[in-house]
Amino acid sequence: MEDPAVRRSLLLAVFASMILIVGVASQPVPNKTYLLHVSGGQTPTDTGTDETRFSLEEHPQLGKALKVVLVNSVGETKTRVKDWTTHRTLAFNVVNAEPATVNVDLTIRHAQTKNFNTRVDVPLALKPGMNEVRLAVSGLTNNNGSTADLANVERWYIAISKQKATLFFSDFWFEGAGGPIKVQSDPARLARIRAATMPKIDRVIEFNTPEADAICSALEVYPADNPWNLVIEDWPVHPSSKKIVDRIGPKKVFRYNDDMSFVIVPPDQKKVDVKIVGYPGESDKGPFPIPDNMPIEGWPSGYMRNLKLKSLSLDDVQRDKLKQGGDRHAIVLDPTNRLLYEFFVMKKTDGGWTAAQSSVFDLKSNKLRPDGWTSADAAGLPIFPAVVRYDELKRGIVEHAMRVTFVKTRRAYVPPATHYASKLKDEDLPRMGERFRLRQDFPLKGFTPEVQAILKGLKKYGMFCADNGIDWAISVAPDPRIPVLHDELRKIKGSDFEVVTPPAGYVPAK
DSSP states (O other): OOOHHHHHHHHHHHHGGGEEOOSSOOOOOSSOEEEEOGGGTOOOSBOSSTTOEEEEEEETTTEEEEEEEESSEEEESSOSOOOOTTOSEEEEEEEEOSSSOEEEEEEEEETTOSSGGGSEEEEEEEOSEEEEEEEEGGGOBOTTSOBOOTTSEEEEEEEEOSOOEEEEEEEEEEEOOSSSOOOOBOHHHHHHHHHSOOOOOOSOEESSSHHHHHHHHHOOOSOTTSGGGBOOTTOOBOTTHHHHHHHHOTTSBOEEEEOOOOEEOOTTOOOBOEEEOSOGGGSOOOOBOOOTTOOOTTTTHHHHTOTTTTTOOHHHHHTTTTOOOSOOOEEEEETTTTEEEEEESOEEETTEEEESEEEEEETTOOOOOOTTOOOSSTTSOOSGGGOBOHHHHHHTSOOSOEEEEESSOOSOBOTTOOOOOOOOOOTTSOOBTOEEEEOTTOOOTTSOHHHHHHHHHHHHTOEEEEEESSTTEEEEOOOTTSOOOHHHHTTSBGGGEEEEOOOTTOOOOO
16 A cells, blocks of 8 residues: 555645745635635634644734644534535635744545545645645545545545644635636637638738738637637646746746747749758648748848848848858748648758748647647747737737747647657656746736736736747747837746646547
């Protein structure tokens, strides 16, 4: 039989990321569903043994609080809320009056519970002073990994082992009533897109123009249930979120690359051959609708804002006149047919175009690339759906997931990614396709409307780990109309993000 002490140490590592430790108590939450209404005078019905004692007292940080001299356990022999599945978050505040961290367990017994393996034990490491605990209900599983029957909770309690501690508890309450987390897109976004009039496209259109803005605003990029379009505000925090963020760099600043340009072509654009010289076995076949003025990554603002490069023409950039090398991504969009063409290390030669890799994406479908295949992005993902565009910044929110790069990634991928690009097996490194979200409590006040549009999108849709590159860097279209954003984005740190995971029962749309 598995040693409970070993199991507890493993669970402690898993659940540590679900706990937010702060220095002051949170503001009251309206419409709480109380599990234990301490501020209203309710007290627990279970103390485990007579050694554990409790009383109601005034506390400078908590107001009316439950003072517990915890020796064994304290909680409810018959819970006041039986069905926990109709709520999203279990929350409480606790002040640890001890000079050192106190380790306790939140134990939940339900109709399935027969032994240690079929109950829920959530390890909590309570630091000295104020601790704010927020636990995603959908993330609570039995000790053996099976699904807990949280629709039939019988008993819950806080337990301590081989220790004695004085703790002050606030109310225990639920937030987010309304049933299990729904995996869905924003219906208002879809209604806006479908209400827009798609302009007639009968010529090549550069991305940094009002014509392109109107086209992109009316373009439905992938079906509504595609991962790029899902709202993830309420998704559970990944059990290893804190470890992953700490491994990347919690103090490193958030950044952006003004890199991913694109060109819009009409449905009858002449198609040309491209010689694939890098990954022919993982590339889609041509010919491709490539116009003469196809931009290469960074064109134009990435060159206009660089004194050493601003004299280069587009033809110079296409031919890599200065032999800069690099990823040289190129993106062609056919909105009429809702087809996307993306290239890696694209270059014009006297004999025609060459590229290391070519990918074709059908924006009408949720179909992924073949398992194990790369794309123009290392993760096997499309790039265009992730790019922050001018029209979005003017609209006030980026309404899709973004792409983010990290210096070190893990030799693994998670859908919608189909490919990894690393030899490293450190489980605390992000996988390709790992989804990050800006913390919901991150303040937007003081940022310009353009940056607020990005931050709102990062809270609502998040960002996918898509490639190896600068840590915490997203892609923004190199559009001269977009102001320089560096100074503002650098105010955001890695610790302001968290890794999220789909809620229980989520099956990706096909």
